[in-house]
Amino acid sequence: MTHTGMLNAGATDSLADSIRGAGLKVTAPRLAVMRALAEAPHASADRIFGAVRIELPSTSLQAVYGVLAAFVTSGLVRKLEPAGSSALFERRVGDNHHHLVCTRCSAVHDVDCAIGSAPCLVPSDNAGFTVHAAEVTYWGLCPDCQTALAAEAAAERMLPA
Amino acid sequence: MTHTGMLNAGATDSLADSIRGAGLKVTAPRLAVMRALAEAPHASADRIFGAVRIELPSTSLQAVYGVLAAFVTSGLVRKLEPAGSSALFERRVGDNHHHLVCTRCSAVHDVDCAIGSAPCLVPSDNAGFTVHAAEVTYWGLCPDCQTALAAEAAAERMLPA
DNA sequence: CAGTTGTTTTGATGAAATCAAAATAACCGT
């Protein structure tokens, strides 16, 4: 038994280890943010805040921003900023993967690289830039929104304006 | 000579035509925004506002936002939202091209597709999504920032903390 | 040239994120 308590100690300890391993102090808000990200792999600061509050009601939104900034800086978490959404955070890092984003509901889904491990990494004309990363965002409709839109279209055919 | 005046009438008329062709009324603010985008191909609303004000001082920032929204909706202009920058607008549309973004100064440069006309368009596992577009952002250092960073590094070697 | 409709101005409002100072808790060494 550890000082973190006995509930789910193994999982919590491995989280604690990864935080410590990044050179950061292990705190309750940090563990809670990690757990929230395990539940929701592409969550906004606000959504993480909501999840964290359940187990740790005294946590402030600014703390969540602070935790996320520390995680991003130390490479524990990746920050996404899809056009039209607020920033999202994910724990899957270091494996060059990309994202499908639904244009209707903003749902995000991971995709592995289509072409090897570094897709499109070298632009045809880099204009003297040194390229360090290539980020691919696929825009489309998630299955739910396809269904919903099809239903909408059917309804409109019933009531033609 | 046209009702738009004689100065640069040819270019202005072709701008007017493209605006009219998109089903929009031709107005002074709209022409000014188009001209600003010709000068600065990846400009923020705020920067466009600055440029527009020079020739048309009565224009409001909200008008610029309105003009840009109309242009984006009608396909005349494309809106970019690179992570960490405010939205940028460009007139180059309809030709599936991508962007190099400098991680230090946020400069943006166009790049044609590395792999054919629709790069990475089909993700390996689309999880049921219907994909309509793929957007690629290359992150790196522009030539100026490479030089600046190299100079910084050299300076630090002179004064080792 | 007048009417209709779309556009712009004016002014208010909202969401997301950041900054700074004071209070607090984690980790180190003993």
Added chain:
DNA sequence: ACGGTTATTTTGATTTCATCAAAACAACTG
């Protein structure tokens, strides 16, 4: 286990970017 140092979190204010709504105005139609 305990105290000191340093990082973290809280508290509260602020900034930036963008949107909304109503009234004034200007472009296009016939």
